[in-house]
Amino acid sequence: MKLSPSQIECINQTLIKKGVKFDDLKMEVLDHIASQIEYEMKTTKKTFPDAYNQVFDNWSDEFKLTRDFFSIKSTYPKLVHSKLKKQLQREVIISVVTSILLIISFQLVENIQEKLEFIRLMKDIMFYAFCTTAAVALIIKLWNLKSKATSTYKHLFDRRFSLLIIFLSFIINPSIPHDLTNQNLFVATIGCFYVFLLSIIFMGMKHIQFQRIFSIQ
Known part of the structure; x- marks a missing residue:
């Protein structure tokens, strides 16, 4: 049994009230909940209100508010928090792998002077990567001002x-550590920084991609 547009909108407004305000996640959850309500109505012959209450009761744990990672005040429904957490976990894993690979490459350089040149090269790459990312991110930011959609990517x-x-001071700092321990830490930090820059562009492009889909729908 297909739900009517008004019934779909009822589910949509309920999700908003429960704190699911990112359009990408809301569309995904709405589709699941609508399908489950349709299934309940078809198999148990329940009316829409009864099936609606049953399904939302089943989802109640997913709507419990959970505190944000980096904020004392902000809270999200559990399902929103889970999606943001998964993205953060992916970035942490990629950062660790990237840092390890850079440190291994750094260890293969035996000469002290060549180690310094290795770090200077990475700093130069980091500078141009930062400038490129900042320029592209600014363009995306200006484009987002016209975007009517919200998404976890935009967030x-x-x-x-x-x-x-904040990272600008790290970029323009000309100092290079000369002891091996600090050099390894510096190389690892640069690896994490590369991943951070890539994540900015990735999230911006994912929102643009979602906005196109959202506009069509």
């Missing part, structure tokens, strides 16, 4: 965009 992009200025 994560905006957070990372605001952190760009």
